[in-house]
Amino acid sequence: MRFLVRERLLGIGDDYWIEDDRGQKAFLVDGKAMRLRDTFELKDPQGRVLIDIRQKMLALRDTMVIERDGQPLARIRRKRLSLLRNHYRVALTDGTELDVSGKILDREFAIEYDGELLAVISRRYLRVRETYGVDVVREDADPALLIAVTVCVIQLADRERGGD
Template structure:
């Protein structure tokens, strides 16, 4: 199933919406800025807190922690040095290890487990800067795959210094 992540430009605080391909809103990503940490809250359409994404401060690798119901669900880290493309490592609570590999310039990434593609993240077909598609091939892991897509996008924007200024 295809999902779209759309950033709201010119909001009083940064937020993004995760929608189905039919424009049905599912989740809102609120970005809260703290002094030493940067926190994102994933909230459903009823306002229920679904997950938190916390950027660890003072780490060598860009590391984000994903928490659901107060428990660590996943840890995602960007590899510092790669010859070709960008690579991320993901460790899930159930012990699975995922890789996210792709190319910043092509704006194409795949989330994989043991050589099987679970999701594909793409900005290629969007001419506007504030939207990208996430094609989820594993519906049982859809929520965590969407959260990982948001993490990858956030990490790459941070790396480029591409911060949106709020009005």
Template sequence: MRYLVRDRMLAFHEEAWIETEHREKAYRVDRKLFRPRSTFALVNTEGDQVATIVKKALTLHHTILVKEDGTTVARISKRAFTFFGDRFKVVLRDGRRLRVVGNFWDREFDIQDRGTTLAHVSRRWFSFRDAYAVDVMAEQDALLLLVLAVCVDHTLQDLKGEKVTNL
């Protein structure tokens, strides 16, 4: 299924909507301002928080934790220095290790598990606004894959200095 993530920047609040391919709103990503660490909340259409994204402070690698009900379900790391481009890795609670690979400069990347693509993220058709598509191939992991796509996108924005964010 294809999802569309649309970022909206307001004066004191950052928000993104995740819509289905049928233009139905599925989730809202809210940035929690005025906190010691960068925190995002993923909220469903009923207003229930389904996941929390927390950037760890003072780490050598850019590290982000994804939590559901207070329990860490994933850890995303981006190495600060690499010889062959950006390298992201994801460690899930069940021990699986996912890789995020692709063209990060153009924001075209895949989330893979042992060589199998679980999701493809693309800004190709949305360069005129802050939007990107997430094609999810593993629907049972759709929520987690959407959260991972948001984490990688915000990390890339932070590293390139496109927006004033800390995630």
């Protein structure tokens, strides 16, 4: 299943739609401006909040937290020793860990679980500027969670680079 993300250049506070491979609106990323920390909501086309995404305050390293229905779902932070490529660890509350690695700022990276590919994020085959694809490889994967992870690691990488 493929999704297309058309990023806004202005950053936090902007809302943008994520479309499926048929061009239908699948998810809305609703950036909440004027907050002390980065906050997003991932909504379905009817406006229901599926996932809340927020920056964790008072953390030693930049950390983003994903919640579903008010309950913690995952915590995302950069791995300590990742010299050549960006590596992020996604710790799910059930004890599962996902690995995100690649060129985050170039929008060329992958999300894996225990060495198995879950999603590929790429703008390689897209000609539209500031657009990238999220290809969910596994049929049983949660697309909303993988898109939320994608939003988080891009936000963390942009903050690290000084893009906020």
